[in-house]
Amino acid sequence: xxxxxxxxxxxxxxxxxxxxxxxxxxxxxxxxxxxxxxxxxxxxxxxxxxxxxxxxxxxxxxxxxxxxxxxxxxxxxxxxxxxxxxxxxxxxxxxxxxxxxxxxxxxxxxxxxxxxxxxxxxxxxxxxxxxxxxxxxxxxxxxxxxxxxxxxxxxxxxxxxxxxxxxxxxxxxxxxxxxxxxxxxxxxxxxxxxxxxxxxxxxxxxxxxxxxxxxxxxxxxxxxxxxxxxxxxxxxxxxxxxxxxxxxxxxxxxxxxxxxxxxxxxxxxxxxxxxxxxxxxxxxxxxxxxxxxxxxxxxxxxxxxxxxxxxxxxxxxxxxxxxxxxxxxxxxxxxxxxxxxxxxxxxxxxxxxxxxxxxxxxxxxxxxxxxxxxxxxxxxxxxxxxxxxxxxxxxxxx
Numbered sequence: 001x002x003x004x005x006x007x008x009x010x011x012x013x014x015x016x017x018x019x020x021x022x023x024x025x026x027x028x029x030x031x032x033x034x035x036x037x038x039x040x041x042x043x044x045x046x047x048x049x050x051x052x053x054x055x056x057x058x059x060x061x062x063x064x065x066x067x068x069x070x071x072x073x074x075x076x077x078x079x080x081x082x083x084x085x086x087x088x089x090x091x092x093x094x095x096x097x098x099x100x101x102x103x104x105x106x107x108x109x110x111x112x113x114x115x116x117x118x119x120x121x122x123x124x125x126x127x128x129x130x131x132x133x134x135x136x137x138x139x140x141x142x143x144x145x146x147x148x149x150x151x152x153x154x155x156x157x158x159x160x161x162x163x164x165x166x167x168x169x170x171x172x173x174x175x176x177x178x179x180x181x182x183x184x185x186x187x188x189x190x191x192x193x194x195x196x197x198x199x200x201x202x203x204x205x206x207x208x209x210x211x212x213x214x215x216x217x218x219x220x221x222x223x224x225x226x227x228x229x230x231x232x233x234x235x236x237x238x239x240x241x242x243x244x245x246x247x248x249x250x251x252x253x254x255x256x257x258x259x260x261x262x263x264x265x266x267x268x269x270x271x272x273x274x275x276x277x278x279x280x281x282x283x284x285x286x287x288x289x290x291x292x293x294x295x296x297x298x299x300x301x302x303x304x305x306x307x308x309x310x311x312x313x314x315x316x317x318x319x320x321x322x323x324x325x326x327x328x329x330x331x332x333x334x335x336x337x338x339x340x341x342x343x344x345x346x347x348x349x350x351x352x353x354x355x356x357x358x359x360x361x362x363x364x365x366x367x368x369x370x371x372x373x374x375x376x377x378x379x380x381x382x383x384x385x386x387x388x389x390x391x392x393x394x395x396x397x398x
Contacts, residue, residue, distance in 0.1 A: 038107030056155030124210030224287030
């Protein structure tokens with residue numbers, strides 16, 4: 001529990017659940033007849049309804065982006081470093097909307113929801129949703145909130161892919177697109193990582209073909225392993241070295257000292273298959289904690305959405321053609337040590353935007369934290385985002 005809620009926090013926030021009864025046609029050809037979206041909002045909508053900002057979450061994110069749900073919360077929302085009074089996404093000037101995407105497991109309709117047609121959990125019967133489907137549902141959310149145009153749509157990683165789709169599908173409905181640590185589509189290596197994660201889940205004996213909730217269980221070990229694999233890819237080698245001690249030559253003795261010793265849990269090797277190293281213990285902890293809060297079927301859906309994202313598919317394979325009708329200004333940011341979505345992938349997007357004649361700003365930030373840097377208060381990143389969004393605020397609040 002925080003000793004006191006910081007002054008630059010949005011404070012105690014209450015999620016809202018919005019129901020949509022209009023059927024949603026999906027890219028797969030399937031349909032969801034009705035659904036609910038869980039959202040949070042921060043700040044106040046101005047009289048002109050021009051200062052609204054949409055936050056698009058990444059793979060494991062949800063609607064709780066900032067603030068606290070109660071005074072007993074040990075941690076704030078997942079992007080609290082960026083959202084709040086005086087922060088880069090300044091709630092003194094913006095009305096910020098964050099949602100849990102369709103197919104999620106934090107209150108929006110998804111695999112762990114009850115299927116009204118059967119009275120049972122959707123489980124594996126919940127259809128695969130794509131980034132395009134999410135953005136379509138987000139546009140309906142904007143309609144419900146009375147927001148004709150977003151001042152900015154902002155997202156990192158998979159969230160950045162949603163921002164791109166907004167600029168392509170709804171070019172008149174956003175003034176600025178802020179795309180952070182993203183890629184125009186996944187590399188073969190990234191798809192491979194996702195498939196390993198999916199296989200770890202589906203091979204778990206407690207998966208039960210995706211109907212584990214009907215059996216009162218869940219594939220804990222599979223989700224743990226999926227998260228462990230994913231978490232490794234979110235960190236850089238430098239970040240892991242700093243976190244777990246600098247590598248030295250492996251000593252011959254079981255008694256360890258020096259830098260290498262800081263990387264061991266107990267100071268001794270077990271000479272077995274036990275968890276000897278701090279990095280192993282850390283990954284086990286992260287995996288177990290994640291498995292307790294995140295639905296396995298949702299994880300499968302989210303990784304498929306990542307794999308399927310390719311905005312060029314309807315534009316003869318050309319990213320610049322995909323952006324031809326986009327009417328917003330773009331800010332892209334990448335991080336030097338991000339090997340999951342490295343800077344060259346952001347530069348692909350920048351070059352496509354320039355070829356399409358769009359207004360684009362780009363910043364590559366030196367940071368050692370890997371892909372996770374977009375979630376962290378890296379000073380140059382925070383300063384750049386704050387400066388850009390201050391101009392947006394001046395523009396929409398004039």
